[in-house]
Amino acid sequence: MLETLRNAFKIKDIRNRIIFTFFMLIVIRIGSQLPIPGVDSSVFANWFDSQTADGMGFFDAVTGGSFYNMSIFALNITPYITSSIIMQLLTIAIPKLEEMQRDGEEGRKKIVEITRYLTIALALIESVAMAIGFGRGGYLTEFNALNVIMVVTTLTAGSAVLMWIGERITEKGVGNGISIVLTINIISRMPDDIGSLYEQFISGKSVPKGVLAAVIIIAIIVAMVVFVVFLQGGERRIPVQYSKKIQGRKQVGGQSTHIPLKVNTGGVIPVIFAQSLLQTPVIIASVLNKGNGNGIGSKILKGMSQSNWCNPSQPIYNIGLVVYIVLIIAFAYFYTSITFNPLEIANNMKKAGGFIPGIRPGKPTSDYLNKILNYIVFIGAVGLAIVAFVPIFFNGVFGADVSFGGTSIIIIVGVVIETLKQIESQMLVRYYKGFLND
Structure with a gap:
């Protein structure tokens, strides 16, 4: 970098x-x-x-x-x-x-x-x-x-x-x-969040305990960043072969390429969708000063609030966490279905004379892509759920009160990687322009 x-x-x-x-x-x-x-x-x-x-x-x-x-x-x-x-x-x-x-x-x-x-x-x-x-x-x-x-x-x-x-x-x-x-x-x-973690887990503690707490916090953050980097960069490459065509006296085509299917096809969108769906009613109730009683409505709102998840003294509210994880997986499939169309890709490949080795063109290719995509999306969705779960777990069990969580880490890592790729591509374009001008 x-x-x-x-x-x-x-x-x-x-x-x-x-x-x-x-x-x-x-x-x-x-x-x-x-x-x-x-x-x-x-x-x-x-x-x-x-x-x-x-x-x-x-x-x-x-x-x-x-x-x-x-x-x-x-x-x-x-x-x-x-x-x-x-x-x-x-x-x-x-x-x-x-x-x-x-x-x-x-x-x-x-x-x-x-x-x-x-x-x-x-x-x-x-x-x-x-x-x-x-x-x-x-x-x-x-x-x-x-x-x-x-x-x-x-x-x-x-x-x-x-x-x-x-x-x-x-x-x-x-x-x-x-x-x-x-x-x-x-x-x-x-910086404010790091200051909060320092005041909560390091400040006022003995040196061994403070050092141990700092090492654990840094290790968790680094591990999550590395995990997100692998999650964002992971992809399954589907090989595609294009048949040769005769144009005049020459043979053209026949090249091999691949279709890159990203493991995390939806990026951070499934997490944002799931979070928005659960948190919007909680925010509205908070603004209106509602939901502070002991009725069934208040309990449902508490179950939808992340601050009550993974709390050992109130395990019943973990139902909300289960719903959250299910929503992340469901939205990952939903978002992929509206942004990636296997049937359209299969038809375009067929028109261009392309095929996946061992798979017949047309609907069999579409079915094959769908099958592979379902496996990949599930792996990516589970990875997203893990990234979203870890900060919630430490917040509930240890009271680590910070504003950034799994969603923020996914956004930061994804944008940094994509921006570096943009800079590298601009450098490559400049290199080729200079080479052609020479």
């Missing part, structure tokens, strides 16, 4: 892209500290500290502390992420959008444009709900129309600016703009 960056800085164009990305990230971090006019930040911070909803901690992590500070970037890029997921789902459901997706670069531009408008609409809806909700809760300096409009405008504009910055990083920076914005937000919260 360090060698790749060192070589990248030797090339002026790539060096400028890295510097541009760095300055954009500085702008993001400055904006994350600028408070929204009309919001009583101290009162809001006290309210946030009193919340136990797990989704609040994760939401604060992905916004880089902007939500806790109630800054102009409080909504951050979450509306864009939500709109992108919605567009992916709608592409499968609406034939017109599916046709756009197949139209190449022109169709992709139209889908990106629709995603932008949907992002602004979602940001507007969320900011209106937050402004009115916080106004009624007494978190605004004054609850009047002018203050509400100011908060709504600031939150919506902040989300739009971050979306624009993300796209500029993709265009003029190192690529993966939105993913890099999300990653730097998560990383920015890690």
